[in-house]
Amino acid sequence: MNELRLRIYKQLKNDSPEGRTSVFNKICGVTIFISIFFAVMVTENSIDYQFGDQIDLLDWIIGGWFCVEYLCRLWVAPLEKKYGQGWKGVFRYVISPMSIIDVIAIVPSFFGVRAELKILRIIRLLRILKIGRSEKFKQSIFHFNYALRSKSQELQISTFYTVLLLLISSTFMYLAESSIQPGLLGSIPRCLWWSITTVSAVGYGDSIPVTALGKIIASITSLMGIAAIAIPTGILASGFSESIGAQAKNQNVSNGIQGPSNTG
Template identity: 45%
Template sequence: MRLFREKLFLWLGEEKEKTTNLGKAIGVLIAFSVGLAVISTEPIARGVYGSLLTKLDIAVAVLFFTEYILRLWVAPLRRNTRGGGRGALNYALTPLAILDLLAIAPTILGFVTPELYLLRIIRLARISRIGRSKRFRKSIKHFNHAITSKKEELQISAVYTGIVIFVSSILMYIAEGPVQQEQFGSIPRCLWWSIVTVTTVGYGDVYPVTFFGRLIAALTAICGVAVIAIPIGIISAGFTESLGSERS
């Protein structure tokens, strides 16, 4: 029994840098559970597949509850942890274990409602265990290097973005303010339009109607392409340099 307990401890990946196959399977189950929670908030889906969704949620909750119990069982084998019941209690009081319990408690207790379904989304926090993976940590290191090594270039890009947003807001206030008081009657109001245009989101809730207003909008949209492209290029160059320095 002790040998099986030690093997289970390794399978669960409690103290291994590399994600185990069981850990990957649990990650897939977490993603499925979150998708199930999202679909269950749709009234049409609940009306047609309500019974199936409930059964699937119960099955997923049982699997997670089983995993929770198994983690409690092997918890005393962790480093710097007391043996026996105290080790299991110490694990049960950790943030991840509490999140696990919160996510499955409504189903286990029989309270399955659309609102409580959303509690399943907190299972995403458990994906933080992937952070123990060596590959994941290496990618974070390269990302940090790309940001820190190109800090000055990114600051210049941020200044450019601020200038484009501010100048376009002023020009739009001058061109559209007299015509559309509600939408462009002040520079702060124009800032909303400028931000969504520069970031290429373009909600369409506020738009110019005069010739000069549309001309300014077109120029702002063109400048907005550079606002997105410049920092992406800078960060990509930083990634390439970081990877190149590691391989050399």
């Protein structure tokens, strides 16, 4: 029994020398995405009307699988050092954030849901939170946080540039267009909305300049807006690259892999 428990623990925790995703976690990942897909699709009334019963049955099956996963995690929780041994470890796991997310994802699957309880179908979308269990997701969050921390000074400079660009362009647009379009560009806050949509390249078209000077200001703002998007993107990409490189280096060191020798 202890051997089976240990094997299940290794499957749940991806405890393998190669670092590959276990079969159990692959099945869980596929199940999560299938359940999310149908939870999204069933919000379309025509699909709900035609395939509602079949999707309800699938929800029961998926909910059953989530229950099996949850019970397995309860069983192996005492093997985690952070939870502790025995019933105390089980209790600590039950009140942990990941356990609460699992319960939120499981419970809605066992409600009888028809039109009058349609809100419960929307609640089922909360199972998206189960993606947080994915090791890939955890790694991506780690790399993203590393990039923000390591490049915080560069990002602050980029943010200052963007804010300055927004204020200057909206001020100039106010001076150029306020008398012509007082309803749309008659104040700096209104021009600020125009500046944000222009710099971000969204361009809703709800407020546009009509004078020659206004169009020149808009053109310059659009061109400078490219830098406002490209600079922080490049900074974050550099931080991601450094984080991934550092992780690979640490893995090589832990596995006893040495870099190329310079002797020769």
